[in-house]
Amino acid sequence: MHEWDFAATLADMDFLLLGLWNTMRVFALALLFGIPLGLCIALGRMSRIPVLSQVSSLVIEFFRTTPPLVQLFWFFFALPILISVQMTPFVASVITFSIQSSAFFAEIFRGGINSIDKGQWEAAKAIGMSRRDSLRRIILPQAVKRMIPAFAERSIELLKTTTLISTVSYADLMFQANELASKTFRPLEVYTVVAVMYFFLILVFSQLTILLEYRLAKSGEGTLR
């Protein structure tokens, strides 16, 4: 029977916390780029110009149907050769997850915008607003509120997906765990601690989502799923 011994793992906790910090960095940057990009793609998809909307749908479908790990490998191993630039694991991860999540965010934006009553568009038009003005001032502020739970859910998915960057040797929490496990010969303790760390990290986010949804429900807004 195995004797549990967490001493070696806990002694190197700062090593794991560095990994956690790196995970959060990629996560934050992917959100920062992914959300605006998602809005652009969503607007592209809803555009009246056929070419633009077809290209946008293709981008959305492509990045939603291909596995994130394949995309990551492509951006890390294939793209640098194709355009002959140096690609660090960090840059490749941020690019991959920004684009990958933007495809999902685009669908949330589109759902949110479509869920706003047509009358709102007409009202904006009636007081002389252009399509762009009405989108910015009337439609989006209402739509975003409905989209928040879906956004939060997607962000949690993104956080879980960031574990993949360990496969291109970026020092995220998962990668640090692999290193530590082979250094200490204590895979059981290391991976258990890391699993618990991920669990609580994601649990905090998902509890916040539930709280947010509860508050939105109370303020009488229908939420989008």
Place this chain on the structure above:
Amino acid sequence: MQHNWNFASVFAYWDVLLIGLWGTVYIFAITCVLGLGFGLVVGMMRYSKAWWISYPARVFVEVFRNTPVLVQIIWFFFALPVVTGVEVSAFTAAALGITLNTIAFSAEVFRGGIQSIEREQWEAGKAIGMNYAQTMRRIILYQALKRMLPPLTSRGIEVFKMSTLASVVAYSETLHQAKLIASYEFNPIEAYTVVAIMFFLVLLPLVQLTYVLERRFGKSD
């Protein structure tokens, strides 16, 4: 620099890719069937009024929904053998991780679907003398399944994509085989492009199917 695309160097290894494709389909089939099957069981447990049934189910769902699948696969592959003293194969570790994750996610879909059926349907079942199991099987599940079809199809698509994670523990699915080809022929561009397009072509019809299902079952009943 202009890259000369050379897909012939990938397709020359079609037999290697074919092994990968089979590996993907195999692990997908097993994890999908087990995941959805046990997901239904856990979902019904979640719905139960007895706390000693619903509480363990809830803990299970929270644990496996709130940990990344890759962490689970790595845990089963490297840590589980230490606990049990039994060697865990790459396939077992990957299949276990993906299955448990699918159970947790689909359990919530099943629970949501069962909950969405109106109370009157339960009462109607009781009124004509059906017991709990009969009402569940013949009245509730039958109607709920229709509403659950779109989210369950999306889950299936996610499971198919998740199968690529098995490559991390060197199970020979499509991505792993492409990695082999890429390292042998130095053609990562073509190898990974082919894999991306393969997944796209397989899953695109399924995604279209979810749109159709959503339109048909999502709104009306």
